Amino acid sequence: xxxxxxxxxxxxxxxxxxxxSGAGTYGGSGVGNGAAVAILMAREGAKVVLVDAEKQWxxxxxxxxxxxxxxxxxxxxxxxxxxxxxxAIDAAVERFGGIHILHNNVGGGAGSGSVVExxxxxxxxxxxxxxxxxxxxxxxxxxxxxxSGGGAIINVSSVTAxxxxxxxxxxxxxxxxxxxxxxxxxxxxxxAEENVRVNCIMPGLMWTPRVASGxxxxxxxxxxxxxxLPVEGESWDIGWASVFLASDQAKFVTGIxxxxxxxxxxxxxxx
Numbered sequence: 001x002x003x004x005x006x007x008x009x010x011x012x013x014x015x016x017x018x019x020x021s022g023a024g025t026y027g028g029s030g031v032g033n034g035a036a037v038a039i040l041m042a043r044e045g046a047k048v049v050l051v052d053a054e055k056q057w058x059x060x061x062x063x064x065x066x067x068x069x070x071x072x073x074x075x076x077x078x079x080x081x082x083x084x085x086x087x088a089i090d091a092a093v094e095r096f097g098g099i100h101i102l103h104n105n106v107g108g109g110a111g112s113g114s115v116v117e118x119x120x121x122x123x124x125x126x127x128x129x130x131x132x133x134x135x136x137x138x139x140x141x142x143x144x145x146x147x148s149g150g151g152a153i154i155n156v157s158s159v160t161a162x163x164x165x166x167x168x169x170x171x172x173x174x175x176x177x178x179x180x181x182x183x184x185x186x187x188x189x190x191x192a193e194e195n196v197r198v199n200c201i202m203p204g205l206m207w208t209p210r211v212a213s214g215x216x217x218x219x220x221x222x223x224x225x226x227x228x229l230p231v232e233g234e235s236w237d238i239g240w241a242s243v244f245l246a247s248d249q250a251k252f253v254t255g256i257x258x259x260x261x262x263x264x265x266x267x268x269x270x271x
Contacts, residue, residue, distance in 0.1 A: 011045030012247040018101035019092050021079050021137055023050035024057025030209035033156070034105040035061040036239035042070030044243055046101065049092040050074045051137075079106050079133035089140040099144045101246045102153045104134040107177070114169045126172035131179050138187060142196055150195025152246045155184050156238075157202045159261050181257050188255030197254040199245045204261025206233040227262030 018041045022034035031039070038048045042065040050072055052058035058074040065072040075091045077084035092099050107130045112118065134155050145151030161177040164170070184200040191198065205223040212220075224232050241260050244250055259265050 012243060012249065013041055014045035016046045016100040017092060017096040017098055018046040018103065019049040019051060019089065019099055019141060020103045020105060021051040022105035023061050024052035024054050025060060026210035027213060031235050032208050032210060033206065033235045033238045036235035037103050037105060037242045039064055040239040040243050041246065042072060043068065047096050048072040051077050051079065051088045053078045079137060080128040082136040085136035086140045093144055098148045099141050100148065100151045102137060102141045103242055104137055104155045106133045107156060109170060109173050112170045115171050118172050123172045126176050130176035134180065134183065142191055145196050146194035153187065153196065153198045154242050154245050155180050155200045157181055157200050157257065159202055159204045159259060159264055161202065162265060184257065185255050192254060199254060200257040201238060201241050202257055202259045203238055204233055204259065204264040206235065206238065208235050227264045228266060229262040231262065233262055
């Protein structure tokens with residue numbers, strides 16, 4: 001029977017090794033986007049390398065995976081540093097023998113203001129965390145993917161790339177999240193012959209521990225009513241989209257940008 005029609009298919013990522021950057025949860029409690037991705041990939045059979053600058057945050061994700069019978073290791077790394085990226089990839093290969101999946105989850109709001117207001121340092125900081133982190137992790141991971149017959153990379157952008165926040169300018173963040181989309185398309189074309197697929201997820205107004213740490217009840221209600229779907233986005237939504245893009249179910253999918261936003265980009269009102 002064709003594997004695509006099996007009634008009881010094997011876990012979708014069985015036998016795969018996944019590296020997830022930003023795999024800890026901000027503050028160490030709850031489940032952030034990177035943690036949700038890592039946990040779900042482990043549930044789907046992957047061995048997971050949890051990369052985070054905060055060891056205790058990655059350890060919390062590892063504990064969840066191991067409690068559920070999964071296998072994971074942590075790699076403490078600042079992914080704005082190219083050498084740290086190389087070491088994280090080397091740790092994955094040393095422990096598990098290869099890499100099949102890379103999820104580039106790290107990003108941040110470094111660099112606020114318009115092009116008039118934002119300093120050169122702010123632009124550099126934003127590029128480092130939102131763009132160069134993905135470039136460097138991919139630079140070291142792709143050769144290992146190619147040597148094992150291929151792989152899948154998922155880069156995380158933001159709906160801000162297409163809809164900047166009105167009244168709260170953050171030109172560096174918007175520009176670099178837009179650049180993630182271009183990077184994804186370039187990588188997808190450059191590495192197609194190596195059977196390395198590269199796709200992008202564009203999260204919308206997700207309610208995560210990081211967002212909650214600086215939010216209020218009113219802010220949450222505003223976010224909940226800003227999308228056409230009457231449900232709230234959460235980390236698990238990003239996780240399941242990532243599992244699909246990493247799996248063989250998406251073997252003919254590359255170079256796309258997938259909004260996971262409850263229809264937010266369908267609306268026109270500024271937010």
